[in-house]
Amino acid sequence: MQASSTVIGNYLIDDFRFMSTDRSIPKEIVHKAHTNLGVNISYQKAWRAKEHMVKILHGDIVESYTLIPRFFDKLVESNPGTCTALEMDDSGHFSASIKGWKYCRPIISVDRTFLKCKFVGILLIASSQDGNNQIFPLAFAIVDSENDASWTWFFEKIRSSFSERANLVIVSDRHLSIPKGVLRVFPDVEYCVCTKHLLSNLKLHFKDPLLDKYFFSCAYAYIVEEFEYHTRCMESVCLNIRDYLSSVGFEKWSRTYSRRRRYRIMTSNCAESVNSVFKDLRELPVATMLCSIRDVLQKWFYERSKAASTMKSYLTYWAENILRLEHEKSRRLLVDPISTTEYQVTDENQQFIVKLNVEC
Template identity: 45%
Template sequence: MFVACCMDGNNQIYPLAFGYGDSENDASWSWFLTKLHDVIGEPPELVIISDRHKSIEKAVRTVFSNSLHGNCIFHLSQNIRAKFKNDKVQKFFFKAAKAYRVSEFESYMQEVSKVKADAVAYAMEAYVEKWARAHFPGRRYSIMTTNIAECLNSVLRDARELPVTVLTEYLRFTFQQWFHDRRIEAQKMNTYLTTFAHKMEVSRKERSLYMNAFAVGLLLISSQGQSLRSNS
């Protein structure tokens, strides 16, 4: 079964499409992504994250030619761990992959080099712009792995063995209930932002009350030894 999903504004999994196929190959992934493209089109700044399956990469280049493709850092980190058998290498790789600034990325990769110099070369060969947030040409936000797809697969694990028609009905019923419950919760919201975003905003505002800000430049401030880049 093929799955495409994203995150909604309340940080919840939003299923987009499901497809059935006998195997994962160039033809099946091209078919599935073509059907997905028929439904959602190709929105501006669209980013597709997947594991390093060659058929997915080929299909994305062909079907979503104007969109960006990124790799799941968890799958790559597992390969690194298996090859170099060192938890420190994996730890610093994760930090490097998640870094927002190139300077931070380089600092963590230097730590990787101190432990296993050849691990740096191995990671860079996997096209750094596909897994490092600091080098990614688009916006990945917090979506660095395919965890949401894995979570969806986990929910459907037992149902996958059902006949196709029964499985389809199971999917309809399950997500019908999901969206009903979310609609009820959405109706209770009385804030401008979603519940998830509002809580994050309140938390950051509360922390900022204990900080002293000092101007460094037009777009940069220093705050209690921390540098916070302005979004204005």
């Protein structure tokens, strides 16, 4: 018994209507065609059946590109202040992201993911973190490939949409095109590398189970003495690791030597987390995917705005909780004044000098 990919797609479409696209894989269609229809089909036919279902459910992949200008027009019409750009390929920025950026920490994490539709492409993502320690999506772009031109164009659109900001830091993995684009567009910005990606690169050259512990202790150290101590620990198990990390630049991955405040953001995790949220959309036609991203952002911003309206203080819930925990820990400290701005703080068997007139 034989059946065309169109017939199979039409018959099985209800089975996939409410599934994520990642689960609608050809091998599952092969299985359902055999189980439900009693026919054996090839992987290629199953793939064509899947494309047919995607077309019915989410629109034609080719025609989707022609819908992008109209989508951008409607996006701007319904969200005044939204910035969009279309140059051979496409990108868009949500107005709530632009308005909320000034309340975020001046750190942008960037990441990318591969699209899985017929014409593939790359989805570029930029995110930050707001005052409540929540991931705050800033910008998205669809480009043909990941290269110098694509990243430079993306950063140019970010600058034109959000303007420049003092003491800005941009964090990413070590793809060579990213720092090139950052330096071309933001010459005064501090470019830093994601500590998790750097650790993954380290593990290609150094093999020791203690490396993770020592490296992160080193990356998150505040003072030089602490940094040097953990560096020596790394050197004790991984010979020449200091030279490798020095070649990267201590200021690019360590809190001790950073020339800008890092606000506890040492990785590109927030951009990668946004990437993970949208992973099921990568097989959709681009206009449908952009519309789905907009729907998610609209829901996030509404829920956060609603939660913010119930706040009773200037501090966010996250910040208040941090202060509460720190206050509890401070109750065991013994504080002796040295002057009006200098104090000796004793924590069990450790002593520290705290100077309140010194900027960190």
